[in-house]
Amino acid sequence: MSGSGSQLDTVRVNGKTQVIVLMAWPSTHVRTPAFFNRLCAENGINAVMVPWAVRPENLQGAWDGLRYVENLAGVVLTIPHKTNAASLCDTLEEDAAILNVVNTVRRNEDGTYTGRMYDGRGFVEGMLNHDIVLEGKRVLLIGAGGAAAAIGLSLARQGVKELTIANRSTEKSRKLSQLVGQAMPQVSTKPGSSDPRGHDVVINATSLGLKPDDALPCDVSLLERGTVVADVVMQPPVTAFLSAAKEHGARIHTGEKMVTTQLQLFVDFLLDGGRRGQ
Ligand SMILES: NC(=O)c1ccc[n+]([C@@H]2O[C@H](COP(=O)([O-])OP(=O)(O)OC[C@H]3O[C@@H](n4cnc5c(N)ncnc54)[C@H](OP(=O)(O)O)[C@@H]3O)[C@@H](O)[C@H]2O)c1
Incomplete structure (x- = not known):
């Protein structure tokens, strides 16, 4: 692969890297991973966001499997998953608790999920x-x-x-x-x-x-x-x-x-301000 000067060149991955999964269906249009990965690379944050194309009927299966991934910092959700994902969280906080909709879900150390809505x-x-x-x-x-x-x-x-x-x-x-x-x-x-x-x-x-x-x-x-x-x-x-x-x-x-304003909220909530993965 050449890819010189591409976005991927700026993302460094090692054994401690924290992973954030962005679930969407379809996922071809998503731009948040590119923005987020650039922010992490520029600030020395050891995390990477990857898009996952998950059909609505497969959300629960994908979600349950992720509970066992220890270096999963969390999941970011976009259309059409925000409401169904709220019902799969163990706890909802702030706006998510009022609206029953989530776009940012933290995987806690014990494998439970805490959902928030940052839109x-x-x-x-x-x-x-x-x-x-x-x-x-x-x-x-x-x-x-x-x-x-x-x-x-x-x-x-x-x-x-x-x-x-x-x-x-x-x-x-x-x-x-x-x-x-x-x-x-x-x-x-x-x-x-x-x-x-x-x-x-x-x-x-x-x-x-x-x-x-x-x-x-x-x-x-x-x-x-x-x-x-x-x-x-x-x-x-x-x-x-x-x-x-x-x-x-x-x-x-x-x-x-x-979306660019939410990037720092993702870092603070999902990555403890960037400390997770150091
Ligand atoms: N920039 C960002 O960071 C960001 C973040 C989140 C969402 N978004 C964007 O926000 C938009 C809405 O997302 P959402 O999660 O709120 O979706 P949603 O829950 O499905 O709501 C869609 C809204 O659009 C209306 N709508 C859809 N088609 C319409 C039409 N032909 N004529 C009139 N109204 C129509 C719906 O009206 P009815 O209730 O009558 O169906 C409803 O109010 C999407 O384009 C999404 O990409 C952007």
Whole structure:
């Protein structure tokens, strides 16, 4: 193999290397291992993340086998495994305990699994790291799936003033706004339409935008100048929604930042800040 200058050249593996498995189906589109392995290589952290393509019906089999792998630091989960993996964890913490969804699971020394959900925290911290103020803002969250639920909770925790949740299946947006309202009663949370008028921040937390012929999540011609428009979809890096919003004078925030912000959370939780594997 040549591979000179490739990403793999920067990953050093030895007998103490901690392994993190990223489970997805399909897995061909995943980019998190490349980002994570670069971070580890740059910071001398002895860990590697590898993608595992696991069909939904085989999740339990793959999961049970991993319990016996002593140098497994943990498992990172993406579509379609986040909900089913939560039911396979021994303990759920933080947002995962409220939502019953996980994206980061630590394998403890005794082979038990502790699950957390970092999508919300990753998204919100990504915005704050880019000087986007959320406190006191009126936010429109489009979507009510796993990512949207975690983002909704984190936005409420961050002190937004109003949170409107719009979703194709309106029953789900009603339930999510009830759940966020119960967890954070000080924030005015309601289900609503995807009309972006009257909002300071508009977030696409649906999977719309992954496919080239997808509709836009809302009518961008109604966007008010200066609105912050964010997307969770990270492929393409600038989605059709973000480019149209930019043309209408919005400040845009890409989906990639949600995952890059989570890399340090993975290191802290799964690798004890990098000490595991030293
Ligand atoms: N950047 C990151 O780090 C990151 C992290 C996590 C997730 N994501 C991305 O976030 C997106 C959502 O993930 P998820 O885990 O929340 O998935 P999910 O639980 O399956 O939820 C999908 C959401 O998209 C909506 N949706 C799907 N197709 C639609 C359509 N044709 N028209 C209108 N709404 C539609 C669904 O509405 P219904 O409820 O009506 O079906 C639901 O609100 C995915 O694209 C994923 O790649 C990105």
